[in-house]
Amino acid sequence: MALVAHDRCKPEMLAWARTHRETLTRHRLYATGTTGGILADELDLEIIRFRSGPLGGDQQIGSRIAEGDVDLLVFFWDPLSPQPHEPDVRALLRLAVLADIPVACNRATADFVITSPLLAVADDPDRPESPVFAPLAA
Ligand SMILES: O=C(CO)COP(=O)(O)O
Numbered sequence: 803m804a805l806v807a808h809d810r811c812k813p814e815m816l817a818w819a820r821t822h823r824e825t826l827t828r829h830r831l832y833a834t835g836t837t838g839g840i841l842a843d844e845l846d847l848e849i850i851r852f853r854s855g856p857l858g859g860d861q862q863i864g865s866r867i868a869e870g871d872v873d874l875l876v877f878f879w880d881p882l883s884p885q886p887h888e889p890d891v892r893a894l895l896r897l898a899v900l901a902d903i904p905v906a907c908n909r910a911t912a913d914f915v916i917t918s919p920l921l922a923v924a925d926d927p928d929r930p931e932s933p934v935f936a937p938l939a940a
Pocket residue numbers: 806807808809833834835836837838853854855856859860891
């Protein structure tokens with residue numbers, strides 16, 4: 803999973819991650835620099851941190867998505883503040899849609915996604931390589 807939050811949304815991301823910490827510990831976590839630092843410090847989560855978003859972190863996560871290495875993106879982007887790296891933000895969201903992975907842009911959606919029964923498939927120890935979101939049975 804990849805976790806990203808703009809500055810004004812970081813308290814929301816921290817609160818969400820605190821609520822779902824136990825679930826998060828069962829997955830490999832990527833995050834942009836500052837978001838990942840806060841989650842690691844506050845919640846003692848093991849996180850693979852990239853650069854800060856404005857310095858290329860969004861692009862680094864986008865490249866992981868393009869490589870098929872990310873199954874879920876939680877991106878609390880700020881709808882009220884312009885971002886200097888807006889093109890990177892758009893590119894990250896575009897790649898996530900293109901890759902057809904779930905993208906949660908607010909807490910309500912992130913709550914739905916992380917409590918989805920589909921996510922439970924990935925937590926099955928007998929299927930460690932299963933994707934976060936298994937296809938629905940045919
Ligand atoms: O800017 C961001 C996403 O666009 C987030 O970056 P940080 O987590 O480094 O603040």
